[in-house]
Amino acid sequence: MDIDKLTKETIESGGVLAFVYFDLHVDKKDALQQLGVAHVQKMLNEEGVVYAMGEIDEPIENNNLFSSSVEIKILVKSFQNLAKICGNYSPFSVEILRPNEIKIPIDKAHAILMDISINNYELKKLILEKIYTNEDLEKFKKTINARLQVGKKLLEKRG
Numbered sequence: 001m002d003i004d005k006l007t008k009e010t011i012e013s014g015g016v017l018a019f020v021y022f023d024l025h026v027d028k029k030d031a032l033q034q035l036g037v038a039h040v041q042k043m044l045n046e047e048g049v050v051y052a053m054g055e056i057d058e059p060i061e062n063n064n065l066f067s068s069s070v071e072i073k074i075l076v077k078s079f080q081n082l083a084k085i086c087g088n089y090s091p092f093s094v095e096i097l098r099p100n101e102i103k104i105p106i107d108k109a110h111a112i113l114m115d116i117s118i119n120n121y122e123l124k125k126l127i128l129e130k131i132y133t134n135e136d137l138e139k140f141k142k143t144i145n146a147r148l149q150v151g152k153k154l155l156e157k158r159g
């Protein structure tokens with residue numbers, strides 16, 4: 001199938017074509033190319049990704065550290081897929097190429113916000129596990145458990 005036709009059909013069914021930009025930093029110049037290719041490969045395995053193609057800029061050396069950026073053109077099946085990728089990979093910039101306007105039904109907006117919330121929770125949990133004492137962790141776990149109970153109660157209340 002031709003890439004233009006695939007892109008057009010995907011966008012017509014709710015897809016998004018975008019550039020996502022990442023910075024790469026390594027101590028060996030040769031590793032940059034491999035790291036960039038690996039980044040594109042990881043993107044290809046993400047849910048909702050139709051295709052991804054990357055281009056790595058010429059590296060800059062500073063204090064024995066090689067830095068570069070990779071520009072990945074990515075076609076995804078939905079804005080939610082793109083939002084999840086941004087949450088998981090933290091690009092330093094995103095540029096939506098098409099469509100010109102994104103309309104999201106309320107249930108999809110809820111799902112996107114929950115993905116962001118879950119991603120932030122997982123990150124906070126990881127950081128806290130690294131810096132908290134065992135006593136602090138126990139307090140945190142109790143707080144999270146209480147939060148889950150409140151969430152369950154809200155779900156029951158709504159319906």
